[in-house]
Amino acid sequence: MAWVSEASAHPAGPPHHPAARPAPPDPAALGRLTPLAALRALDASPRGLDEQQAQLRLERYGENTVPEARPPGRPLRFARSLRDPFSVVLLVLGLVSAAVAAWATAAVITVLVLVSSVLRSTGEHRAERAAAGLRELVAATATVRRRPAPGADPRVREIPVDQLVPGDVVLLAPGDVVPADVRLLRATGLTLHQPALTGESAPVARAAVDDPPPGELPQQPQLCLQGGSVATGSGTGVVLATGADTFRARQSRAVPCRPAAGTVFHRALGGITWTLIRLMLCAAVLVLAAHTLLRGPALDTVPLAVAVAVALTPEMLPVVVNVSLARGAVRLARERSVIVRRLPALHDLGAMRVLCTDKTGTLTRDRPVVHRALDPAGRPAPEVLRWAAVNAHWTLQLAELPAPDALDEALLRAAGPGRETGVAAVPFDPVRRRATAVVREPEHPGTHTVVVKGAVEDVLGCCSHLRTAAGEQLELDDAHRARVLARAGREADAGLRLLAVAIARRPGRAPTTAERGLTLLGFVALRDDLAPGAGEALAALARHGVAVKVLTGDHPATAARACRDLGLDPGPPDAVVTGAQTDALDDAELAELARSRTVFARCTPAHKARVVQVLRAAGQPTGFLGDGVNDLPALRAADVGICPRGAAEVTRAGADVVLTGKDLTAIDRALSCGRETTRNITTYLRVVLSSNLGNVLAMLVAGLLLPFLPMLPLQVLVQNLCFDAAQLAFAFDRAGPAPGGGPAAPSRPAGLRPRAFTSFVLRFGALNAAADLATFAALGWLLSQDSAAGLDAHAVFHAGWFTENLLTQALVIWLLRPGSARRLPLPVALAVAGLTAVGLLLPLSPLAGALGLTATLPGAYYPLLGGVLALYAGALCFTRARYRSAISIL
Numbered sequence: 001m002a003w004v005s006e007a008s009a010h011p012a013g014p015p016h017h018p019a020a021r022p023a024p025p026d027p028a029a030l031g032r033l034t035p036l037a038a039l040r041a042l043d044a045s046p047r048g049l050d051e052q053q054a055q056l057r058l059e060r061y062g063e064n065t066v067p068e069a070r071p072p073g074r075p076l077r078f079a080r081s082l083r084d085p086f087s088v089v090l091l092v093l094g095l096v097s098a099a100v101a102a103w104a105t106a107a108v109i110t111v112l113v114l115v116s117s118v119l120r121s122t123g124e125h126r127a128e129r130a131a132a133g134l135r136e137l138v139a140a141t142a143t144v145r146r147r148p149a150p151g152a153d154p155r156v157r158e159i160p161v162d163q164l165v166p167g168d169v170v171l172l173a174p175g176d177v178v179p180a181d182v183r184l185l186r187a188t189g190l191t192l193h194q195p196a197l198t199g200e201s202a203p204v205a206r207a208a209v210d211d212p213p214p215g216e217l218p219q220q221p222q223l224c225l226q227g228g229s230v231a232t233g234s235g236t237g238v239v240l241a242t243g244a245d246t247f248r249a250r251q252s253r254a255v256p257c258r259p260a261a262g263t264v265f266h267r268a269l270g271g272i273t274w275t276l277i278r279l280m281l282c283a284a285v286l287v288l289a290a291h292t293l294l295r296g297p298a299l300d301t302v303p304l305a306v307a308v309a310v311a312l313t314p315e316m317l318p319v320v321v322n323v324s325l326a327r328g329a330v331r332l333a334r335e336r337s338v339i340v341r342r343l344p345a346l347h348d349l350g351a352m353r354v355l356c357t358d359k360t361g362t363l364t365r366d367r368p369v370v371h372r373a374l375d376p377a378g379r380p381a382p383e384v385l386r387w388a389a390v391n392a393h394w395t396l397q398l399a400e401l402p403a404p405d406a407l408d409e410a411l412l413r414a415a416g417p418g419r420e421t422g423v424a425a426v427p428f429d430p431v432r433r434r435a436t437a438v439v440r441e442p443e444h445p446g447t448h449t450v451v452v453k454g455a456v457e458d459v460l461g462c463c464s465h466l467r468t469a470a471g472e473q474l475e476l477d478d479a480h481r482a483r484v485l486a487r488a489g490r491e492a493d494a495g496l497r498l499l500a501v502a503i504a505r506r507p508g509r510a511p512t513t514a515e516r517g518l519t520l521l522g523f524v525a526l527r528d529d530l531a532p533g534a535g536e537a538l539a540a541l542a543r544h545g546v547a548v549k550v551l552t553g554d555h556p557a558t559a560a561r562a563c564r565d566l567g568l569d570p571g572p573p574d575a576v577v578t579g580a581q582t583d584a585l586d587d588a589e590l591a592e593l594a595r596s597r598t599v600f601a602r603c604t605p606a607h608k609a610r611v612v613q614v615l616r617a618a619g620q621p622t623g624f625l626g627d628g629v630n631d632l633p634a635l636r637a638a639d640v641g642i643c644p645r646g647a648a649e650v651t652r653a654g655a656d657v658v659l660t661g662k663d664l665t666a667i668d669r670a671l672s673c674g675r676e677t678t679r680n681i682t683t684y685l686r687v688v689l690s691s692n693l694g695n696v697l698a699m700l701v702a703g704l705l706l707p708f709l710p711m712l713p714l715q716v717l718v719q720n721l722c723f724d725a726a727q728l729a730f731a732f733d734r735a736g737p738a739p740g741g742g743p744a745a746p747s748r749p750a751g752l753r754p755r756a757f758t759s760f761v762l763r764f765g766a767l768n769a770a771a772d773l774a775t776f777a778a779l780g781w782l783l784s785q786d787s788a789a790g791l792d793a794h795a796v797f798h799a800g801w802f803t804e805n806l807l808t809q810a811l812v813i814w815l816l817r818p819g820s821a822r823r824l825p826l827p828v829a830l831a832v833a834g835l836t837a838v839g840l841l842l843p844l845s846p847l848a849g850a851l852g853l854t855a856t857l858p859g860a861y862y863p864l865l866g867g868v869l870a871l872y873a874g875a876l877c878f879t880r881a882r883y884r885s886a887i888s889i890l
């Protein structure tokens with residue numbers, strides 16, 4: 001009995017609520033049926049469902065969307081953000097304070113942890129929503145065969161994947177993501193990548209067998225399960241299960257993605273986090289040791305040491321990182337036609353030093369036009385084009401490819417299919433680099449003609465003879481082979497794409513697709529224009545310090561010529577490396593070679609991925625830009641995978657960044673945005689670390705000189721809260737054009753590099769400590785004057801330092817951020833103004849008493865403070881000018 005029957009599926013009335021959705025039978029049981037029985041059980045036909053049937057099923061079974069692992073809710077996110085290393089350290093410090101009964105310290109720390117966790121979990125939630133929204137913009141489609149009305153002829157059309165229903169007949173071609181669980185009705189040379197299902201990366205063969213062997217679902221040859229992707233060949237199948245009923249949804253396994261911990265971004269962030277935590281613990285121990293040595297063990301130094309450690313923790317780092325990345329991605333999507341599907345990829349894009357790119361379809365338009373057809377000696381030979389078109393026609397027809405490949409399309413536009421009838425075909429794949437059709441010619445009854453077209457070297461490898469212009473059949477010797485290859489090289493030198501064409505007539509009843517003993521007829525040369533904007537994009541990448549390597553499946557000379565036309569120097573002809581040459585090298589040798597060479601030709605998908613892998617392993621953050629199915633392994637292997645607008649669906653699904661604009665120049669803008677984002681994060685870190693380190697140094701020195709605590713723990717913490725709030729401005733900062741009209745974004749790869757911070761932070765920290773010490777001197781002098789008699793010296797000292805600290809922090813935010821100091825963006829201006837106001841007014845407010853700050857700072861203090869601040873600002877500007885490069889590209 002059919003389990004999907006429209007009559008029972010949808011009695012008149014409103015659509016079923018999902019909860020009332022009938023449970024479908026096990027797709028495993030359906031999948032084991034023969035194609036005919038499966039169709040019958042699904043009340044479907046090889047001609048496809050009609051639109052009305054499809055609509056009813058859609059209402060009944062719901063949309064074909066994979067219920068992603070539900071994103072965690074806010075409470076869970078909040079709990080998770082408490083597990084962040086910074087939060088854990090802070091909580092431990094809070095416990096230590098509570099243990100020594102420093103309740104106020106413990107309370108402030110708790111507030112700090114709560115506020116930063118709330119901000120962080122909200123930020124993450126927003127960032128994830130932004131990313132999910134961006135992902136949706138790259139919606140996927142499926143190719144189905146449907147009938148407009150019950151009696152009408154079937155039509156093949158593209159529909160959004162979520163509209164697919166059980167019983168639909170889908171067509172699969174290279175590059176398609178399998179949109180639902182499908183039982184094959186027929187298949188030709190079909191292989192699938194399905195690492196998410198089986199963990200294997202090698203493609204597996206699929207065929208429409210009637211009697212499948214027993215085994216797990218992902219191993220059964222007649223099934224294409226949702227989430228797999230077509231590597232080669234084509235197939236037609238009927239949908240067994242959609243949405244939540246698919247095998248993958250049932251297994252609730254996620255899509256494979258690069259493990260987060262392995263990306264440049266996560267490594268860098270992890271490195272910085274642990275460096276800071278170590279620094280923080282060292283500072284706390286130092287303060288404790290110094291005070292204990294000087295004044296003997298005292299319980300009140302514990303909260304101080306705790307407060308110092310807290311002050312050194314950049315607890316807002318995760319917030320700043322998330323907000324910056326999400327804002328960058330949203331901005332790119334809005335104004336620059338780039339979609340960032342994985343947020344940290346924005347950082348990785350800015351850090352990228354090498355970009356490997358595919359040629360055809362990426363640097364060229366992949367709209368080839370037949371230029372001419374030649375015999376092996378280079379004379380015009382229209383017959384060769386005709387055979388190439390016969391091959392194209394029958395591989396498309398027999399393989400039921402829903403969309404012809406660009407070369408086939410060009411051949412069919414240039415020549416008609418002829419009077420032959422097709423018998424069998426093996427479609428093109430990028431490893432064999434050829435396509436084969438077997439046809440019957442009316443004038444040669446009783447024989448089958450094998451027609452092969454493909455890359456010259458590969459077709460020549462299947463030939464034993466060649467045909468001359470006079471129609472003579474010559475045996476192919478080595479001299480002939482060399483001459484044929486040289487002729488092909490000359491055509492390719494002119495930038496033409498080449499297909500070699502060979503045939504063999506074989507008597508007998510059974511057709512065979514064996515590609516042996518063929519006769520070479522000649523070549524078809526095709527012209528493929530460069531993609532608009534490709535030259536500009538490559539030039540911009542070079543200007544911005546990114547080395548470009550071209551990895552292509554095409555002929556070495558065609559590739560070299562395209563590079564030259566794009567302004568990229570491929571070096572001398574022998575500098576082009578072929579995929580086969582790389583096979584002989586170990587990883588270290590290949591990495592060395594890859595560093596110095598620009599063009600890699602005749603690459604299979606695996607060759608492309610290996611070049612990317614060795615470059616990454618050699619410490620070069622590497623991106624890959626490609627459009628085709630043959631680019632997918634390299635795209636996955638790269639730190640950041642990028643694809644252009646017209647990319648195959650599976651490539652788009654696997655890419656981190658999708659360029660949706662009409663040309664490639666968007667990549668440069670995306671790169672700049674990535675670097676700008678990284679710069680905001682580094683600016684935050686630099687400001688936090690240099691001023692906090694300065695405070696700790698000053699605290700240590702003051703501890704040695706003063707008979708009392710230079711700052712009370714509570715004051716340190718309140719100050720820290722003010723800093724945290726102000727520093728959030730960096731998440732919203734945009735540097736804008738540099739003074740003098742230079743580029744806003746760093747002109748060299750900019751990633752988070754833990755080591756690069758050290759010298760910068762030490763210098764600026766020392767400067768900050770010097771300003772603090774000058775303030776101590778001023779305060780000491782003021783307190784020694786007669787006019788200061790009767791003032792609470794401790795409170796005056798504390799209030800004086802408190803004010804100075806907030807003002808120096810405001811100065812640092814103002815002067816250490818890259819970009820113009822004269823035109824501040826609003827968030828930064830607000831932060832600077834806010835810190836100044838709190839620094840000046842808090843000691844005068846009613847809160848001052850509670851914090852141990854006095855309201856009566858001697859009037860003479862302010863001019864002295866003004867002098868210290870002016871000197872500090874001057875020193876900051878001077879040091880900044882000497883460190884200009886470090887400021888903009890760290």
Ligand SMILES: Nc1ncnc2c1ncn2[C@@H]1O[C@H](COP(=O)(O)OP(=O)(O)OP(=O)(O)O)[C@@H](O)[C@H]1O
Pocket residue numbers: 358359360361405407408428430433434435453454455456498499551552553554555603628630
């Ligand atoms: N449909 C086809 N039929 C026969 N041969 C083909 C077909 N498409 C491509 N080829 C041959 O196979 C070679 C490799 O093709 P492949 O698709 O791997 O790379 P490409 O498209 O040339 O370049 P890129 O990797 O830069 O996109 C081509 O240079 C061409 O000679």
Ligand SMILES: [Mg+2]
Pocket residue numbers: 358359360361362626627628
């Ligand atoms: Mg391509």
